[in-house]
Amino acid sequence: MxxxxxxxxxxxxxxxxxxxxxxxxxxxxxxxxxxxxxxxxxxxxxxxxxxxxxxxxxxxxxxxxxxxxxxxxxxxxxxxxxxxxxxxxxxxxxxxxxxxxxxxxxxxxxxxxxxxxxxxxxxxxxxxxxxxxxxxxxxxxxxxxxxxxxxxxxxxxxxxxxxKPIGFDLLPEKFSMKQLQNLYESILDKKIDKRNFINKINSLDVLNKLNEKDMTSSKKGSYLFQFDRKKYEKKVIEGFNFKI
Amino acid sequence: MxxxxxxxxxxxxxxxxxxxxxxxxxxxxxxxxxxxxxxxxxxxxxxxxxxxxxxxxxxxxxxxxxxxxxxxxxxxxxxxxxxxxxxxxxxxxxxxxxxxxxxxxxxxxxxxxxxxxxxxxxxxxxxxxxxxxxxxxxxxxxxxxxxxxxxxxxxxxxxxxxxKPIGFDLLPEKFSMKQLQNLYESILDKKIDKRNFINKINSLDVLNKLNEKDMTSSKKGSYLFQFDRKKYEKKVIEGFNFKI
DNA sequence: CCAAAAGTGTTTCCCATACACCCATGT
DNA sequence: ACATGGGTGTATGGGAAACACTTTTGG
Incomplete structure (x- = not known):
């Protein structure tokens, strides 16, 4: 042929x-x-x-x-x-x-x-x-x-x-850990244990904790975080395994 | 607008x-x-x-x-x-x-x-x-x-x-463990430890070991395997995490 | 007998998971 | 004082990774 x-x-x-x-x-x-x-x-x-x-x-x-x-x-x-x-x-x-x-x-x-x-x-x-x-x-x-x-x-x-980390585009510049967890729970459509989530996020090392609190969500207030752009983008490139 | x-x-x-x-x-x-x-x-x-x-x-x-x-x-x-x-x-x-x-x-x-x-x-x-x-x-x-x-x-x-498992389409019907490992090494472009690979594949439970040997590759000969179609396709659907 | 490839288990370490109590504050 | 959401640590188990010697047999 x-x-x-x-x-x-x-x-x-x-x-x-x-x-x-x-x-x-x-x-x-x-x-x-x-x-x-x-x-x-x-x-x-x-x-x-x-x-x-x-x-x-x-x-x-x-x-x-x-x-x-x-x-x-x-x-x-x-x-x-x-x-x-x-x-x-x-x-x-x-x-x-x-x-x-x-x-x-x-x-x-x-x-x-x-x-x-x-x-x-x-x-x-x-x-x-x-x-x-x-x-x-x-x-x-x-x-x-x-x-x-x-x-x-x-x-x-x-x-x-x-x-890969998610959130830079979906969250406001400053956000609480709870909001980040809500985001992940929405995307994955499942409940995540609060402590495990925080441990995991901290181990990723892409956030900076601010000396500022969001007082709208509770009486105690919750600390606000920011993504560290450099660390975040490094993780975007190298990726990771988020088993949660 | x-x-x-x-x-x-x-x-x-x-x-x-x-x-x-x-x-x-x-x-x-x-x-x-x-x-x-x-x-x-x-x-x-x-x-x-x-x-x-x-x-x-x-x-x-x-x-x-x-x-x-x-x-x-x-x-x-x-x-x-x-x-x-x-x-x-x-x-x-x-x-x-x-x-x-x-x-x-x-x-x-x-x-x-x-x-x-x-x-x-x-x-x-x-x-x-x-x-x-x-x-x-x-x-x-x-x-x-x-x-x-x-x-x-x-x-x-x-x-x-x-x-997901790979190989059903890329390998002949009967193949040796070494061939399967070669395939994974080619795709992932890295050397894999033989024992760890076999342990992993066995734990996936998608192969049937045959009572047949391929005598072309060595004097001792190597056992041939087949994919178990049902188990294989089940794994294709559910997926897994092949860290290797 | 020796070269060449096949075959086989165990230990270690890390990470995912499960789990419960105290803290700070406004009302 | 109390209700509400925020914050924190540890113990367990399973799977990935590292690792070396014996077996078979044709030449």
Whole structure:
């Protein structure tokens, strides 16, 4: 068998010349799973569609890839459009490509996920009125295959939390140990023993304890912590094993 | 700000009507990183391009997505075209989308990786003369961003080997413990203590020891093993922690 | 008899887990 | 005084890591 007779590879041979070029071109979308945290629960940012198809239903935010950008840039642009923010941590997740996933037309979507602190970006940041934070556990059903995207994102976030530190993007600059534990419990969807959690976090050595207390949560007040950026990023690179 | 004024989302509103549809459509390719194992070293299957651009250089096998299939199907078709085989384990890896990644035209490529046993598919399977197995460590420089794809695939395979059993697809049906250890050492790129490895594998309980020996490797001969499909697949689902 | 690969157990150490009481403060 | 959430340490068990000698047999 000669390679030039093969359809899948043959196309490339005729590059720039034949009908395949036009015929098989498709639209590329990117959809963003935006996770947030408010100190208590893991949240997800959704948008109510005010256009067809599926008008009135909830969906991830998304947009199409333009000729002049790569996917990372497209995802960042879409995120900026909605939240007004640059420099958000984003990671490519998965490509969804089923033929009829979008009933309107053949579209392939690359999902990205982002992590942000809800409080810092609630009113100033979110510029689209139809966008709303939902508790992850109480989120409505989404259009197309967006629920599947979210499911994959949750799994990825969970795995990430078990191998790299999480929180820099999801927590305010100063936070209590309890908030950090709430974050981990939300992501892993399980209760963690308080002492074991603190021991583990301390052994990671990525936090600086401040001489400041958060007095809103209790009468005694709870010490606030900060991530030590250098130590944190070192752990992001080398990773660890968070068995908890 | 109204969402309908937003570029990234606005496009969707005009669905089926405006120039964006044609303008921003692009070609979707899929490239396959095909890992093989011969009992000694981890291999990768490459193809020498006999067409432009980059004629004569080595590349991953790939092809374009058609209108009538999703990406998994496209990757399986491309693989079948080259190796003649169905039912190969494949996994989606990553999307590469830089604007100029393919100098010929704007193309976005979704990489997949596959695992196969080199011996079983060497002569019967590989039907393209210009395809060749390379030792992963001695592979030539590849075209475009294919080296980056391979790098990501190796990392993924490594992570997989640490959390799920590996070998069903990469080893012949019957294999020696030494071969399995060679496989792990190739993937993890480190020496493993023989006794610790055997203890670990035995504790996983996914192998059946046969009453057969491979007499080619030594005078004494080494016992052959088989994967117990059910136990193996159970471990694939539940995962484990292979610290080695 | 010797070279070459196969096969086999034990000890040590670290880390994950389980677990309960006192502290500080505002009301 | 008491209710509420904050903060702290230890004992146990299991799994990873380090480690060396005997067995088999073809040449």
């Amino acid at each position: 000669n390679i030039t007779k093969n359809k899948s590879i043959g196309k490339e041979i005729d590059l720039g010349l034949n009908y395949y070029q036009k015929e098989d071109q498709v639209l590329i979308a990117t959809d963003c799973i935006i996770f947030g945290f408010n100190g208590q629960n893991l949240k997800i940012l959704l948008i109510k569609r005010n256009f067809e198809p599926e008008i009135g239903k909830w969906s991830l935010i998304g947009g199409f890839l333009s000729k002049d950008e790569n996917l990372d840039e497209a995802a960042a642009r879409v995120l900026k459009t909605l939240t007004g923010l640059n420099d958000i941590y984003m990671e490519q997740l998965y490509v969804h490509s089923n033929i009829d996933r979008d009933p309107g037309q053949r579209t392939i979507s690359v999902s990205y996920y982002a992590l942000i602190d809800v409080e810092s970006h609630n009113y100033e940041g979110i510029q689209v009125e139809s966008a709303k934070w939902f508790d992850l556990k109480k989120a409505p059903k989404l259009i197309f295959d967006h629920d599947e995207m979210v499911k994959k994102a949750v799994l990825r976030l969970r795995r990430r939390a078990l191998t | 109204n969402i309908t004024k937003n570029k990234s989302i606005g496009k969707e509103i005009d669905l089926g009507l405006n120039y964006y549809q044609k303008e921003d459509q692009v070609l979707i390719a899929t490239d396959c990183i095909i890992f093989g194992f011969n009992g000694q070293n981890l291999k990768i299957l490459l193809i020498k391009r006999n067409f432009e651009p980059e004629i004569g250089k080595w590349s991953l096998i790939g092809g374009f997505l058609s209108k009538d299939e999703n990406l998994d199907e496209a990757a399986a078709r491309v693989l079948k075209t080259l190796t003649g085989l169905n039912d190969i384990y494949m996994e989606q890896l990553y999307v590469h989308s830089n604007i100029d990644r393919d100098p010929g035209q704007r193309t976005i490529s979704v990489s997949y990786y596959a695992l196969i046993d080199v011996e079983s598919h060497n002569y019967e399977g590989i039907q393209v003369e210009s395809a060749k197995w390379f030792d992963l460590k001695k592979a030539p420089k590849l075209i475009f961003d294919h080296d980056e794809m391979v790098k990501k695939a190796v990392l993924r395979l490594r992570r997989r080997a640490l959390t």
